[in-house]
Amino acid sequence: MSKFYLSTTISFCILTVISCKKSEAQSPPADLIASAVPSLSTVALVPAKGALLGHYYGTGTISETDAIIGSRPQIHLSYFGWSDHWAKDGSTRQDLLEGRIPLVNWEPFDVKFTAIVNGKYDGQISLQADEARELGKLFFLDFAAEMNEEEGWGGHNPELYIKAYRHIHDIFVRQGATNVVWVWCPNNVDSPGGPTAMQYYPGDVYVDWVGVDGYNWGTSNSDHEWETFYQVFKEIYAKIAATGKPVIIGEMASDEVGGDKAKWISEIIPTLKSQFPAIKAVVWFDVDKERHWQINSKQNSLDAYRLMAKDPYFNTH
Numbered sequence: 001m002s003k004f005y006l007s008t009t010i011s012f013c014i015l016t017v018i019s020c021k022k023s024e025a026q027s028p029p030a031d032l033i034a035s036a037v038p039s040l041s042t043v044a045l046v047p048a049k050g051a052l053l054g055h056y057y058g059t060g061t062i063s064e065t066d067a068i069i070g071s072r073p074q075i076h077l078s079y080f081g082w083s084d085h086w087a088k089d090g091s092t093r094q095d096l097l098e099g100r101i102p103l104v105n106w107e108p109f110d111v112k113f114t115a116i117v118n119g120k121y122d123g124q125i126s127l128q129a130d131e132a133r134e135l136g137k138l139f140f141l142d143f144a145a146e147m148n149e150e151e152g153w154g155g156h157n158p159e160l161y162i163k164a165y166r167h168i169h170d171i172f173v174r175q176g177a178t179n180v181v182w183v184w185c186p187n188n189v190d191s192p193g194g195p196t197a198m199q200y201y202p203g204d205v206y207v208d209w210v211g212v213d214g215y216n217w218g219t220s221n222s223d224h225e226w227e228t229f230y231q232v233f234k235e236i237y238a239k240i241a242a243t244g245k246p247v248i249i250g251e252m253a254s255d256e257v258g259g260d261k262a263k264w265i266s267e268i269i270p271t272l273k274s275q276f277p278a279i280k281a282v283v284w285f286d287v288d289k290e291r292h293w294q295i296n297s298k299q300n301s302l303d304a305y306r307l308m309a310k311d312p313y314f315n316t317h
Contacts, residue, residue, distance in 0.1 A: 054075025077103045077285075141181065
């Protein structure tokens, strides 16, 4: 897995200074961010060039979907509940066997975060950490994503959320599960009147990759308007990139209604190169759910996705 590492270590504080002087809606100039990208720490799974492409297989099987795409995404996103033994799950093990990187989205539904902090679940967490360690290979673990939006893990209480995240992380470290690559992944927009994304940040010691989930919801609902790939992520990018961590888009997709989805897809790689160079992985949420997120919602959308997936930017690591 050594080909997924970078080897430089320089401070990223210049972005922090700039973001403090500007309003939250503004982003540092793209050329400034680009110049700071080499300062990414030596972090597991960061590609030497370009970015990793990931997929949530919600429309077809892995083999069926990869055949439609015409190439194989490097990351496989899967969702698991609080008490699930995701490290022993067949899909996780199959991913590692076949050379995919699992992205485990661990969702603590119906769990009180005070109970996590107070040690009620320490036995369960320790066992899950042992199972993760026994995998023996690097993989992404995204615990309690989108905490700043409707999921509201921990009751929209940043202090409690951070304590719970750190408590779980510390148990994994104590159990020797050093192959876990920790992802912290807010939503691209905050709940109205709620705490902002960065208020939930557990700290540099506890996070390997920072993430963000974001969608172009189209115009089928009057509360939304068509947004380009850049517009979806521009406001939060500067904030999360200022941590100096590599960035992963943990979920993304576009609807068909209100614009040109094929064009939306075709703009992803150029935008990553020119505006979002710290983003080192993107994961497509391929399912017909709240909107037509699936890659084959129309033939021209699928054609654009195929072309993107085969681009050297996602295939030279």
